[in-house]
Structure formats: structure tokens, C-alpha cells
Amino acid sequence: MADGDRSEKALSDFESQVIEFFCDGVKILGLPKSIGEIYGLLFISPDPISLDDLVCRLGISKGSASQGLRSLRELGAVREAEVTSGRRVYYEPDVELKRLVGGFIKEQVRPHLSSGEEKLDSLKKMVGDMPGDVRSDFYAGRLERLSRWSSRAKVVLPLLQKFLGS
Amino acid sequence: MADGDRSEKALSDFESQVIEFFCDGVKILGLPKSIGEIYGLLFISPDPISLDDLVCRLGISKGSASQGLRSLRELGAVREAEVTSGRRVYYEPDVELKRLVGGFIKEQVRPHLSSGEEKLDSLKKMVGDMPGDVRSDFYAGRLERLSRWSSRAKVVLPLLQKFLGS
DNA sequence: CTCTTTGTTCAAATCTATTTGAACTCAAAA
DNA sequence: TTTTGAGTTCAAATAGATTTGAACAAAGAG
Numbered sequence: 001m002a003d004g005d006r007s008e009k010a011l012s013d014f015e016s017q018v019i020e021f022f023c024d025g026v027k028i029l030g031l032p033k034s035i036g037e038i039y040g041l042l043f044i045s046p047d048p049i050s051l052d053d054l055v056c057r058l059g060i061s062k063g064s065a066s067q068g069l070r071s072l073r074e075l076g077a078v079r080e081a082e083v084t085s086g087r088r089v090y091y092e093p094d095v096e097l098k099r100l101v102g103g104f105i106k107e108q109v110r111p112h113l114s115s116g117e118e119k120l121d122s123l124k125k126m127v128g129d130m131p132g133d134v135r136s137d138f139y140a141g142r143l144e145r146l147s148r149w150s151s152r153a154k155v156v157l158p159l160l161q162k163f164l165g166s
Numbered sequence: 167m168a169d170g171d172r173s174e175k176a177l178s179d180f181e182s183q184v185i186e187f188f189c190d191g192v193k194i195l196g197l198p199k200s201i202g203e204i205y206g207l208l209f210i211s212p213d214p215i216s217l218d219d220l221v222c223r224l225g226i227s228k229g230s231a232s233q234g235l236r237s238l239r240e241l242g243a244v245r246e247a248e249v250t251s252g253r254r255v256y257y258e259p260d261v262e263l264k265r266l267v268g269g270f271i272k273e274q275v276r277p278h279l280s281s282g283e284e285k286l287d288s289l290k291k292m293v294g295d296m297p298g299d300v301r302s303d304f305y306a307g308r309l310e311r312l313s314r315w316s317s318r319a320k321v322v323l324p325l326l327q328k329f330l331g332s
Numbered sequence: 333c334t335c336t337t338t339g340t341t342c343a344a345a346t347c348t349a350t351t352t353g354a355a356c357t358c359a360a361a362a
Numbered sequence: 363t364t365t366t367g368a369g370t371t372c373a374a375a376t377a378g379a380t381t382t383g384a385a386c387a388a389a390g391a392g
Contacts, residue, residue, distance in 0.1 A: 028275070051368075089369085115190075126179075138212045342382105
């Protein structure tokens with residue numbers, strides 16, 4: 001059985017549809033399609049998968065697979081499996097919603113929130129330096145509102161993670 | 167004063183930075199930059215603004231401004247102001263976080279959730295039709311997990327809106 | 333009714349982000 | 363040490379999304 005048992009066969013209709021499902025999902029999150037394909041195949045595969053498996057079965061380039069896997073590792077959505085038959089690395093998905101969401105928030109959301117708060121501070125300083133007329137009062141009010149949005153977000157995110165806990 | 171009081175002047179440094187702030191924001195949400203520019207200018211302008219104002223002050227095309235305003239109206243992020251001096255329509259932003267998030271969830275998130283559930287059902291049917299072996303049990307388990315993710319989302323979203331209430 | 337002003341539509345142009353593929357690094361095997 | 367195979371990197375190609383601009387529609391003014 002030259003490659004009978006090895007999973008280098010073309011995707012089944014079922015697998016393709018699961019993968020498409022995840023492609024839709026990651027698009028909403030603003031992540032590239034290849035990320036969805038890779039995670040989708042890992043998610044629906046009973047056994048861990050190597051980079052070469054991804055390349056063969058998904059028909060994507062090695063570069064894409066490599067970068068996609070890196071992003072997924074950084075997100076904490078994928079991890080190395082124990083297998084390591086020889087020197088090849090196999091991957092398996094993390095399938096706990098709590099951790100997936102947590103990783104996404106930590107990697108994709110929090111950084112933006114932080115840099116946003118810095119910019120807000122700098123804007124407040126600009127308003128502070130303006131001649132104090134009606135318009136600068138209006139500006140100060142608006143910026144105050146943005147600050148409130150930001151703190152709301154900071155309160156809600158941990159709460160969100162809590163509610164998703166298993 | 168040909169156009170002295172009319173707000174067709176170039177953007178001040180302050181205004182530009184506020185607008186940039188919103189451009190960053192909408193990018194995270196996967197919305198086009200022009201949406202951020204338009205909402206940003208509306209947000210920081212003490213008075214309602216017409217489509218032509220947006221074109222002049224932001225230096226974008228009429229088409230972009232028109233389409234951007236439509237998206238923002240659909241999201242409920244912007245509404246027509248009472249002013250209507252003559253036949254021109256003026257716009258003002260909705261600045262309540264609760265409503266902004268609510269609109270985003272309703273327009274951008276829920277539709278995807280619904281279509282996702284349909285696809286999930288169809289996938290479950292496929293597994294049901296498979297010869298009942300070890301693999302199909304694994305598949306059923308995975309799909310079950312996806313269903314749980316989906317219901318979690320349906321519980322969390324209204325909760326989220328509640329927490330953002332004023 | 334016709335002219336003018338306001339706003340919309342959509343195909344084409346442009347811009348941005350993703351994907352590719354070839355060169356490269358690193359480590360294990362021979 | 364040299365060779366081989368796995369994985370990474372990044373500039374260039376590609377794909378996909380946004381923006382433009384010109385033609386068009388709608389409605390008040392003359």
C-alpha cells in the first residue's frame with residue numbers, strides 16, 4: 001500500500017465542506033483564508049498532521065503552510081503533537097473555544113486597544129493646549145466618550161472570556 | 167466671506183488624528199478605511215455634515231462618500247439630522263457604544279452565525295449518512311463541538327450588548 | 333417643461349493583502 | 363565533512379477589495 005494509509009489523498013467532500021466552514025469563520029475575524037483551511041483540516045483530522053500533509057492535501061504552497069502554521073501557533077490555536085516520527089513535526093488543533101477566543105483577544109484585540117489609548121492621550125493633550133472656547137469643550141467631551149468606550153472594552157473582554165469558560 | 171464659515175477648509179491636525187484613530191478602529195472590524203474617515207469626521211464635528219462636506223474635507227470621491235454613508239446608515243452608526251437647509255441632507259453620528267455595537271452585531275455578525283448553523287446542519291446530515299465506523303464517531307464529536315461554539319456565541323452576544331448599555 | 337442641484341450606481345482603475353516559489357538555514361544522517 | 367530533507371523567509375506575482383469617475387436618476391427651482 002504505497003500511500004494507502006497515509007492521508008495524502010484528495011479531500012473528501014465532507015472534509016472540503018468543513019474546511020469551507022472554517023474559511024467563512026476566519027474571514028469574519030479578518031484572517032486570511034489559508035488560516036481557515038489549515039485549522040479546518042487539523043480540526044477535522046483524527047490524527048496530527050505535518051506541514052507536508054497540509055501542502056499535499058490542501059494544495060497550497062509550502063510557504064503558505066509555514067506562515068499559516070506560525071500564525072496559528074501564535075494565536076494558540078494549534079500546537080505540536082507528541083508524535084515526531086523521525087524529524088518531522090506534526091500538529092494538532094486546540095479545540096477549546098475559551099482558549100481560542102483568549103488567544104485571539106490577546107494577539108489581535110489587546111494590542112490595538114493599547115495603541116488606541118496612547119493615541120487618545122495624545123489627542124487629549126492637543127485639546128488641552130487649545131484656546132479654551134466652545135469648540136474645545138466639545139472636543140474634550142467627545143474624547144471623554146472615547147475613553148469610556150475603551151474602558152468598557154477592557155472590562156468586557158475578560159468577562160467575555162469568563163463566560164466562554166468550558 | 168465666500169466660504170469662511172462653511173467647513174470646507176482643510177482638516178486641522180487635530181481632526182486628522184481623530185480620523186486616523188477611527189480608521190485604525192474600523193480596520194480591526196474589517197470595514198473599509200473610508201468608513202472610518204467618514205464616521206471620524208462626523209464624530210468630531212460639532213455640527214451635522216453633508217455629503218459634499220465629506221467629499222471636500224476628506225478629499226474622497228462622491229461615490230465613496232455615498233457608499234460609505236449608506237453602510238454607516240445600515241449599521242445605525244449615522245443618521246440624518248433635522249437641519250435640511252434646502253434640499254441637502256445633513257448627517258450626524260450615533261455616539262452610543264451600545265447602539266454601535268448592537269448594529270454591528272446585527273448587521274455583520276448574526277448573518278454569519280445563521281448561515282453557519284445551516285451549514286453545520288448539512289454537515290451533520292452527511293455524517294449521519296456515513297457508514298458508522300470510528301471515524302464517523304470522531305466527526306460527529308467535532309461537529310457537536312462546533313454546535314456548542316455556536317450556541318455559546320448566541321448566548322454571549324445579547325449579554326455583551328447588555329453590559330454595554332449606557 | 334427644462335434646468336440645476338443632489339445623490340446613486342457600477343464598471344474600470346487602483347490599492348492592499350495574500351500566496352507563491354525559489355533561495356536559504358538548520359539539523360540530522362551517512 | 364558532505365549530503366539530504368524539513369522548514370523558513372521574502373521579493374515578486376496574484377487575488378481580492380476599495381475607490382474612483384462618469385453616466386444616470388430624482389426632485390425642486392425657474
